[in-house]
Amino acid sequence: MRRRQIRPPLAVALMCAAGVALSGVPQGGLAAAPTSITIAVGIDADTLDPEGQTTTTVANMQDYMFDSLVWPEDERSGVQPGQPQFTKLTPQLATSWTVSGDGLTYTFKLRHDVKFQDGTDFNAEAVKFNFERQLDPAVRNPNRYYFADIDLSRIESPDPYTVVLHLKQPSPTRPHRLGSGVAHMLSPAAVKKIGNDKIPLGPIDAGSGPYRFKEWVHGDHITVVKNPNWTSRWPSSRRPPTCPPCERTRASRWSRGRATGTSSSASTTSGDRSRT
Secondary structure, eight states, rough: OOOOOOOOOOOOOEEEEEOOSSSSSTTTSSOOOOSSSEEEEESSSSSOOOOGOOOOHHHHHHTTOBBOOOSSOOSSSSTTSSOSSSSEEEEHHHHHHHHESOOOOOEEOOOOBBBBBTTTOSHHEEEEEEHHHTTTTSOOTTTTTGGTTTTTTGEEEEETTTEEEBBOOOOOHHHHHHHHHGGGGHHHHHHHEEEEEEEETOOOOOOOSSEEEEEEEEETEEEEEEEEOOOOOOOOSSOOOOOOOOOHHHHHHHHTTSSSEEEEOOOGGGGOOOOO
């Protein structure tokens, strides 16, 4: 019986120059804290634009570069169909929010101390720009239905750090959808400079997250570097880098010392994400 030849899998790594201390202290003394982490990943990214992503693995990569208004605080994996993946939201770029009695109006108070990685301010105008972009038919967005209940003609900003959303109909999932990766906020100035067609290939300084995009060598690695101006915090369900080619490649890289971490990758959609 002829044995089938198995082709070597794609090699992808997320490299995070972050100055993160890792475990693994040799006998006889303490090891110097490494200045980077390399994590073997299950697939190459198809886009680095949060609006275009559809898989958990790619979403995990993007999470380190971008922030959203809110974030799930108690995200759970392994839930049964019909059960919520998370039940509690925590502020991230928003500080608080209220909902009108009829469920049609959401008012978000925004943080005053956030700048995008390009140095521009995060404010109400930036939020309005992002909602308009999320519903712009010229932008590739397979998750546009996430935002279809928002009335774009009635987004208000009574002051620079308050945003009022009016919905076309009540949507009990509206806050949770704003806590998904597809709702990450991008710098309007960066988007205009780079262009909607180029953002998926290199969102240079477009986010406000803990890491900044540096390089993407397709089929090999994505490099992000620490954002020294990041002022948010990691919710308990959003732990620092564990971004997930196939199990054999991860094991091979680990054994040869080319990866400091491995993770399995699941190709679930962004609406049912399970971060590792």
